[in-house]
């Protein structure tokens with residue numbers, strides 16, 4: 001109950017700051033909380049808007065699936081092979097520190113305009129953090145778990161699915177939480193620069209037309225979505241910590 | 244309980260039909276050297292050891308002398324540098340079928356409750372559910388974990404977690420059971436009681452047991468033979484036959500013979516312990 005109260009205070013404070021900021025900079029740069037909510041409710045009632053939402057949603061779900069499953073699989077493989085992991089870690093970190101936007105033209109050349117380019121760009125953002133998290137989780141796993149799976153004569157697949165993945169699940173969830181927001185970012189950036197559909201595209205056109213309330217409404221929608229998902233994952237994480 | 248016991252006996256009777264002369268476990272000239280960061284460390288050997296089928300053998304020795312290393316070699320987890328290791332007449336390459344190990348470290352899975360921990364190996368082996376239930380319930384009762392079947396390892400004491408690991412090994416009905424200081428986390432009374440349980444289990448299953456321990460009384464009371472190891476690199480400097488009856492229990496500790504055995508073990512081990520103390524002193528000075 002007290003935690004709930006804390007959350008409410010934080011939300012109220014954010015809205016208050018937003019309102020104050022709006023009063024200070026004025027209509028030309030910001031929409032007020034009330035205007036934003038009104039605009040969002042208008043948008044949510046138009047059919048076109050939902051086409052864009054579902055476009056972004058599909059791209060995001062696909063990208064997240066690939067990033068999570070691919071990241072865990074890669075992380076498990078690299079984490080198990082000590083040498084492979086030692087070699088791969090600096091490479092991955094370096095790769096990840098490249099500003100990915102400079103690679104976007106290449107992605108567009110490979111995948112063309114449309115869904116697959118967005119998905120690819122989302123995966124590029126989310127895959128590596130999830131890989132790194134799972135890889136390090138395996139390296140820090142108690143060695144006796146693997147020795148146990150050996151004396152129980154488990155197959156490699158059984159070891160991976162019934163010992164390693166459960167053992168590192170809390171770390172995987174932390175990786176997915178991070179990967180989640182990065183994948184969403186990747187998909188939206190992809191849409192902003194080269195797409196005719198999706199929330200990212202809506203944002204770009206709103207920027208070009210100077211529709212500040214639309215920009216703010218989309219930002220609000222995405223924020224609420226991201227916070228809700230993150231809270232769910234955090235609750236799952238806590239649930240695991242209790243075992 | 245008696246149904247489970249008789250079935251286990253039937254199963255091991257089949258194994259007993261091997262030639263009697265053949266040792267159940269045979270080690271010849273085993274040595275183990277570790278290489279790490281350019282240095283090599285001679286951890287074990289040369290060790291020769293034969294265990295007969297159904298024997299209770301204990302290993303005592305100073306800390307770091309290579310006891311766990313010896314167990315790893317027998318379990319096929321770590322190949323020796325020299326020598327041959329055989330289990331049931333076959334060279335040990337990888338983990339042999341019929342070998343159960345309880346490690347020194349806590350190996351219970353924190354994401355599974357006690358029941359699922361114990362059932363883990365059986366489920367992976369594809370044993371049928373009714374049989375799993377029967378064996379798991381029996382092992383949980385046997386290890387005194389009945390009230391904790393639904394508890395998670397985080398809610399258990401170290402000693403209870405170790406019992407979960409023992410139960411997880413037992414349900415697989417291994418023909419060779421190796422335990423690495425399984426009662427280290429227990430108090431003296433519980434240790435003696437658990438020793439009795441282990442003896443009961445040993446009689447019921449007629450498995451061969453190799454127990455690593457640092458408690459001389461435990462080794463003296465439980466074993467048919469006790470191997471005393473030297474400081475690193477560990478070799479057997481003495482093997483003591485206890486001559487106990489198969490139906491022994493913890494009450495033997497009050498007999499004079501028990502005193503004789505412990506005295507002999509301590510006589511050998513004291514020298515090794517002193518050696519270890521002096522080498523660590525010269526190293527630190």
Ligand SMILES: Nc1ncnc2c1ncn2[C@@H]1O[C@H](COP(=O)(O)OP(=O)(O)OP(=O)(O)O)[C@@H](O)[C@H]1O
Pocket residue numbers: 277278279284286304305306307308309310311312313347475
């Ligand atoms: N993987 C390894 N790499 C390098 N050295 C090792 C390794 N495993 C063990 N050692 C070393 O080998 C020696 C024997 O270790 P071992 O674990 O077998 O001792 P132990 O007799 O079981 O000791 P304790 O009674 O404390 O459990 C120790 O000096 C240890 O540091």
Ligand SMILES: [Mg+2]
Pocket residue numbers: 310311312347423
């Ligand atoms: Mg040890």
